[in-house]
Each structure stands twice: as C-alpha cells, then as structure tokens.
Amino acid sequence: MCRHLAYVGPGEPLGRLLVDPAHSLHRQSWAPRRQRHGTVNADGFGVGWYAEGDPVPARYRRTGPVWGDQSFADLTRVVRSGALLAAVRDATLAGADGEAAAAPFTAGSWLFSHNGAVAGWPHSLSPLARTLPAADLLSMEARCDSALVWALVLNRLRGGDEEGQALADTVLDVAAAAPGSRLNLLLTDGETIAATAWGDTLWYLTGPGPRTVVASEPYDDDPRWQEVPDRTLLTASRTDVLLTPLKDIGAHPASAQSTSVPSTSAQNTSAASKEPRT
Template sequence: MCRHLAYLGPEEPLGRLLTEPPHSLYRQSWAPRRQRYGTVNADGFGVGWYAPNDPVPARYRRAGPIWADLSFTDLARVVRSGAVLAAVRDATLAGADAEAAAAPFTSGRWLFSHNGAIAGWPDSAAPLAPSLPPVDLLSLEARTDSAFVWALVLHRLRSGDDPADALGDTVRQLAEAAPASRLNLLLTDGETIAATAWGDSLWYRTAPGPGTVVASEPYDDDPLWQEAPDRTVLTASRAGVLLAPLEDPASVPSKEPCT
C-alpha cells in the first residue's frame, strides 16, 4: 500500500503540506494512522507541483524513504505551489525499478498516484493488456501494478474521458478482472482533483475560502476533515468537493442466457 495527498489552493511551501503537520505524509511513511494494509511506506516517495503560468508539473522522486532524504526537507522549506500531488510508497512486490516506480507518474499536465494493489499481479491483469496500444505497454515507466494502472487511466484521458470517468471506468475494469484489488487512485492537472475510494481510506478537507486537500488520511485533527465512503469517485476544485458512487462489478447480477 501507499499514502498519498493532493492539494489545490493558495500557494504554500511544500513543507507546510507534507512535513510540518503532526500526522503529515512525512510521518505517515513510518506511522500511518489509518492504513489497512502494510505498516511502513519506505519503498520510495515523490512529489509533483505546478509553478505559476506553467501547465507542466515538476517532480522530485527517490527510491528510498522520505525520512532519509535531507535534501527534500530543505527543498520543501522553500518551494511553493498552489497545486501539489505527493506520495510515499509501500511496494506490492519487490523489484528493481527504483525511483521510476515511485508516484507521482506524469504525462503532460497530469500527475497520478495509486494507493493499493492489483490482486494476483501480474497474472490477473494480463487479459487487460490488449486494451492498450502496444506503444503504451512498451513505454511503461516501471514494471509495477501502479504503472500499469496509470497506463490504463492515461489511455482513457487521451481518448477524451473526463478525469472522473477515466478513473471510475479503470477501477471497474480492474475490479472485474481482479476482484480483491485495492484501487484508491488520485489524479490532478493542477486545476482539479479526481480520486477514487476503493478498498482503503480516502479523506478530504475544504477549508474556509479557497483550498482543498484530498488524502489517504488526515494530516492533523482538524474537524473539517471528512471521509469519503468506499466505492466512491471524488472530484474537487479549489471551491469544493463532489462525491458519486462507483458500482462494484461483483454486485451486478450476471445475465442468464436465454433457453
């Protein structure tokens, strides 16, 4: 599993979002409070952020634990942004992909993270591979379930799906192929956030005035935090949050053949 967070709002130093709060993403790398699977998120970390007047985000990623990178602490003190996506990683399986496996993944203006695991990876996902163009499979940034999920989402975005539909349809597709999967996805283009709650916790906070945070778990004890129900797709902007249910393929009765 992993922990991740996205923020939209007034410009803030990265540290004010990621390292300074009492239960920050930094602390969640070794002491998450609401993580249901795994205990330590030390297999890499990353942060992506947007600069003014530039739609393409910057990224900083490393293969090791966030607490071992003193350069990041210094960077987070001075870099400011009004749109951020960050994650700390607990690998599904051991691998040699290093920082390439750490979220956020990116293409153009998009930043993406997956908190969870595809059950039975990689065998369970093999039947879905033909749904992707060969060039997308050959261009996977890492040989991980999260990189494959990102390829599925990105293919839908490039085909014209809006962010919520791209995430929701990808989750349903994966849940049908591998029913025990955990599929909390997080996506931003610097203007909006889309996310899914599917198998693990997802929280959001809309502060008075502009500013929205969507995260695996609250980074402080502010009573404004609210939990999204499981099987939900969330869309957010600086103005607020909308929730919609996601239908579980396992709950849809199969059609009996005519006789």
Template sequence: MCRHLAYLGAETSIHRLVVAPRHGLYEQSWAPRRQQHGTVNADGFGVGWYAEGDPVPARYRRAVPIWADPSFADVARVTRTTALLAAVRSATPGTGQGEDAAAPYTDGIHLFSHNGRLDAWPEGLGALAATLPPADLLALEARCDSAVLWALLRRRLADGETADRAAAAVVAQAAAHSQGRYNILVTDGRTITATAYGDTLFYGKLPGGVVIASEPDADGAWTEVPDRTLVTATREAVHLHPIPHAMADRS
C-alpha cells in the first residue's frame, strides 16, 4: 500500500531522486520489488520540495499514475532542491480518490506521508477521530486513513511536541485502536523522521545526503530498518530507536 521516500542533501533535481534511479520510486509505481500488500501504486502521486530561501515547501500532486503525467517529467527535470518527500499511492479501499488524498500532506514547514493502512477503515476511524478537536476533523484534507494520521500528528506538532516523539506516539495510538501498517515520513526540510511499522523501510547514504525509502533503488548502499523502529535523520547521520511493543499495544 503505497511507496514513499524522503531526501536531505546536496542540491539535486527531482528527476535524479524520483525518476532516474533504476527500481526507484517512479518504477515502484508499477513494479515494486519489496511491496508485501498490493501490486501497483497507480492511485495518484505527489512530490513536496523545499526551495532555497523559503521554509514552506511546494507540492505537485495528481490523482493519476505518475507515469501518466507527462508534465511531471518536465517539472522534475528542471526543479532542484536540497530536501524532498515523494510518494506513489495505492488507495485503501473505501477512501477518497482525488488528488487531495495523495501524499504529501503539508502544514507550514512540514511534509507528511503514510505508507500502510488502517485495517479497520472506516470502522476504526471513530475512536481515533474522537481524540481530535472538531476543528481538526473539519480541516481533514481528504477522506482517507492517511489524512487522519496526519491530523493526529499535526495536532501534536502544534502542541509543541518534537517530530520524533509525535511520530512514535501517533503510531502507538493508531496501533492501539486498529490493526494496520503505520510507516510514516515527516520532514521540515532539515530533518527526516520515519517509522517502520508493518512494512518495509530502508535508508541509503548518498554523497552529501541521505534517503529514507520504502524500498531501495539500484543505486548505492542501502540498510534495511527493523520493524517497529523510529528513524531520525539529518544530512550527516541516521539514528534508529526501537518502538517498544508495549507502547504500540497500549489502549
């Protein structure tokens, strides 16, 4: 269910990160190699990136498969960035189909993506939604499980929690209410926070930077992240922290 990646590093083109790599995110939209749930990711795509001098990211999202949008190829070829989050979508049955459901979601300086699903969708939504203020529910960008997880995380960020603590807490909260797969990515353009919870996650070092992705491309050296792990990364370093089983099982 979906593939995604985040990058921090030396300035490079979106094409170099998303389209060019063999077995990279572009190819994973129709031929993922490590995806254990679903077969293709053709229900939309999105890219968010940061431009020099502006902390608020730009986004390009569509409800079509990434290979079906020739305009994206031109945008990707000429757009350069030092930080990026991109995703290709395999929609959870019963969720929204518009481009507003395609990651990345954004608020202020943050970009967010969710790879996985809430197994009890939409039945499991009630208990999770009840923890949100009504204004947050009304502000949901799309009718889908990923948008609910983003609302939970965004609320914690707004309340002053750091991204790593907020991500771990949201995964624990979601897992306590419903079985599911909760791999998330969030970045502010300077750091990346990710969780491996029920699906594959890897990180790779590039000259002057780092990539965290659902699955590796054919370039460079990649390391698999153990399941139930919180990842925090900067350009210079990647740190792994276990998400305790007890934390994910609490009610």
C-alpha cells in the first residue's frame, strides 16, 4: 500500500526523479512492479521539497490519482530542489480526509511518509494514542493510521531523538501494539534521510556524485539499486548509507550490528548518518 521516495543530492528538476524514469513514482501510481499489497495508488499523492536557503519545505498535495492532475507535470518540470520526499497513496480504509491524508506530512524542517498499514486500526493504537499530549492529537492533519504514526514519530523528534532513533522506536512500539502491521517509514530534514523496512519493499541508490535516493522500489533498471533487508533501519546522507537491523519486538535497535555502505563515488562519512543512540 502506497509508494514513496526521498532524495538528497545536487539540485534536480523534480520531474527527473518523479516523472521521467521508465518506472517512476508517477507510473507506480498505476503500475508498481514490486508492491506486495494493493495494486493501484490512486487515493492521493504529494511531494515536498526544499528551496535553497529555506529549511522549511514546500508541499503540493492532492486527493485522487496523480495521473489526473495536469498541473503536476508542469510543476515538476520547472521546480528544482536538492532534497524532496514524494508519495502516492493507497488508503488503508476509506475516509473523508482527502488531501490532508496524503503524504508527505510535515512539521518544521521534516517531511514524513508511511508505506504500509496498521493492523486493527484504529483500536489497536488507542493505548499509544493516549501517550501523546492532547494538543498533538487535536492538531493531527487527518484521522488515518499514517497521521497517528507521524504524531508518534514527531513526539519523539520534539523530545530530542535523532531521526533514525525516532523511526526505529516508533516502529517497535506500533508493531508490538498492532502485530502484523506494515511500517515502512520515510523521513527527511532536507539533509539526511531515515527510513525503515518493515513488511514491504525498500531500496536505495547512491551516486553518481554525492546523491542518495531511497524508494519503495527502483524507478529504473540501474543495477546499482540495492534492496534493504526487511526489519532494517536505514539512515543516509548524500554520501553514506547506514543499515541497522531492527531486532525482534522487545529488543532495542541499538543492540544490533550496523553496516555502513559508502557511496560508490564518495568517501564514507559515517558521522552524517549516525547509529541510533542507546
């Protein structure tokens, strides 16, 4: 359910990443190649991007299928950015939230997306929802499962957790409360990317040069695409990718062994992609 993509690197027209490739995110809205659940992602779409010198991203989101929006192609043809997050949505359940339920969700400098579904929604996450401040619940953009998962992640980020730590701990909490959930989360602040593979596909591509793409599935047949193992946390910069296995429920991700995967065209700068702290 859903397909998403994040990019950090040199400035590019958005369409070069989202529309032009043979199996782009745009095409994945009706013809995904590796989607395990659902077949068509027509319940909304969105893209968030960063303008040079401004840490707060802009967003363009719509309800309905991306192929029905004639403005999207023009927008992505002329707008350039060195960082973006985009998604096409297949809703877990029908709802009236419309555009508000379409990723990316945002707060401050962050953009967020959820590819998957929370099992037993909404009752399964009621105990976790009660751990959030009332103001956070009342200010949720939508009433879907992804919006609540974002509220849980955001609460950790505001509490001081690093991006990878916030995603990892949220996935473990949600998976414990709602076994069988699919929790591929994607987060960027415009400089780094954090993501989880939990129940669905996740891939990454580095280079040429200082650039990294993380996506639900490859947008072309470049042999340099690498699949992320299931139950793994990915943290990445423009020049480095770090993979950390997420242990079974109850084990802390920081106890797992991490693997640093440097870009094929850049030196390993692991300080830019930190392992979750204990």
